[in-house]
Amino acid sequence: MASPGFHDVHEGAEIAPRQYQVTRPDLVRYAGASGDFNPIHWNQRIATSVGLPDVIAHGMLTMALAGRYLTDWAEDPAAVTEFGVRFSAPVVVPDDGKGAQVEIAGVVTGTLDGNQVAVDITARSGDAKVLTRAHAVVRLP
Amino acid sequence: MAINPEYAGRTFEPSEPYEVSRVKIAEFATAIGDSSPLCRDRAAAQAAGYPDVIAPPTFAIVITSGANARLMADPELGVNYAMVVHGEQSFTHSRPLHAGDVVVAQSTIESIKQIRTMTTMATVTEIRTADGEHVCTARSTLVERGA
Numbered sequence: 200m201a202s203p204g205f206h207d208v209h210e211g212a213e214i215a216p217r218q219y220q221v222t223r224p225d226l227v228r229y230a231g232a233s234g235d236f237n238p239i240h241w242n243q244r245i246a247t248s249v250g251l252p253d254v255i256a257h258g259m260l261t262m263a264l265a266g267r268y269l270t271d272w273a274e275d276p277a278a279v280t281e282f283g284v285r286f287s288a289p290v291v292v293p294d295d296g297k298g299a300q301v302e303i304a305g306v307v308t309g310t311l312d313g314n315q316v317a318v319d320i321t322a323r324s325g326d327a328k329v330l331t332r333a334h335a336v337v338r339l340p
Numbered sequence: 341m342a343i344n345p346e347y348a349g350r351t352f353e354p355s356e357p358y359e360v361s362r363v364k365i366a367e368f369a370t371a372i373g374d375s376s377p378l379c380r381d382r383a384a385a386q387a388a389g390y391p392d393v394i395a396p397p398t399f400a401i402v403i404t405s406g407a408n409a410r411l412m413a414d415p416e417l418g419v420n421y422a423m424v425v426h427g428e429q430s431f432t433h434s435r436p437l438h439a440g441d442v443v444v445a446q447s448t449i450e451s452i453k454q455i456r457t458m459t460t461m462a463t464v465t466e467i468r469t470a471d472g473e474h475v476c477t478a479r480s481t482l483v484e485r486g487a
Contacts, residue, residue, distance in 0.1 A: 219373070232364075232371035233402055237421065249422055250485075258426040263372035263398040270396060276369075276376045276436065277390070279397040283430030283479070332428075 202274035205314040205339040214272055214305035214318070219264045221256050221290060222298035229260045243294065255289035261301060261329055262286075265320050268303045269337050280315065281336035288327035299324050305335075314339055343452050343459045343484055344418045351448040355407035357470055360441040364402070365395045372396060385438070392439035400431050404465040404478045407445035419461070420484055427460060427481040434474045442470045450479075457486025 226240050235257055238245040246254045262284050270276045292299045301324045309317040320333035362382070369379035374396050377384040385393045412419050437443070447465040460483050467476040 225371075228371045232368045234406060237424075239422075245422070259398060259401050259429065260372065262429060263374075263396065266397045267372055267374045270374065270376065274376075275388075276374065276378050276396050277394050277433075279433075281430070281432045282397055283428070285428045286426050289425075 203272070203339060205310070205316070208307050208310075208316055208339065210307055210309050212307040214268075214307070216302055216304035217268055217271075219268075219301045219303065220298055221260065221264075221292055221301055222296075223254065223292060223294055225298070226254065226256055226260070226292060229257055229263075233257065233259060235259065251289065251291075253291050253293055256292050256299065258284075258286035258289075261290055261322060264301055265303050265322055265330060265333060266335075268305065268320070269318065269335055272305070273337055273339055275338075275340075278338050279335055280338055282334075284320070284330045284333040286329070287331040288324075288329050290324045290329050301329065308334075311336065342418065342454060342486075343461050344416060345452045345454070347417050347449050348452045349449065352411050352446065354444040354446040355403075355410075357442050357444055358403050358406065360395065360403075360437050360439055360443065362393050362439040365393050365399065365437075365439055368399050368402065369396055372398070382439075390436070390438050394436040394438045397431055397433065397436070399437055400433075400467060400476045400478050401429070403437075403443060403445050403467055404447070404480065407465060408447055408463065408480075411447065411449075419482075423485045425483050425485065427483040428462075428479070429481075430479045432477045434476065437467075437475060441475070443467050443475060444470065459484045459486075 322330035450462040465478045
């Protein structure tokens with residue numbers, strides 16, 4: 200996927216959706232990298248004891264995947280200057296070797312100063328919208 | 341016990357300085373599947389105009405959650421960690437974090453609200469360099485579900 204230039208995109212332009220697989224080892228790796236060792240992200244016994252259906256992904260991992268979706272699109276890890284989300288449903292990650300799939304899509308909602316564009320993101324896992332009110336500002340070359 | 345509403349509006353002392361390292365950026369990038377050379381290869385990052393390798397946009401959570409761990413553990417605040425889920429998060433960057441940055445994080449609890457059996461706590465954390473240059477403003481809302 201070649202990086203789009205600022206002048207190549209317009210309001211309403213859709214960014215090609217991408218699928219991301221999230222497995223239990225991914226959650227352990229993210230726990231270590233982020234320092235978030237909340238056991239609901241790796242211990243099924245504790246997750247179910249607090250009323251969750253199973254181990255759930257860190258919301259921040261889902262947000263990071265959406266960030267990566269945008270920085271991969273722009274081909275620049277520094278491209279996302281503003282990014283906010285609401286975690287509307289958990290990404291449930293079963294211990295079945297496959298885990299969960301998260302599908303992320305985006306649409307350009309406007310152009311801004313400084314070669315920046317506003318983007319709305321959707322993220323789904325199964326039937327659930329896992330991110331809502333997900334808006335970003337992305338700087339393009 | 342719910343989160344103590346008397347903490348709303350409180351600003352905490354700045355964190356101890358956090359030194360952003362190449363190894364930590366690469367570890368974080370690997371954990372989120374970001375394969376960009378700008379997160380791993382100093383020469384590539386410098387060719388793109390940065391002093392050193394740069395962090396993905398959500399890396400700032402490592403710094404803010406580290407800084408907030410101390411206040412979250414305050415028994416007077418009364419957060420029941422096992423019942424906490426992350427409600428909302430945002431980052432506004434003046435520039436990307438890069439290896440070699442030495443930054444401090446300072447948090448303010450903006451609001452604590454009781455909504456039926458749930459309590460929400462909104463915090464804002466400013467990440468600045470030791471010299472005072474603004475790098476990132478992070479906003480976070482935690483939700484403590486009722487027991």
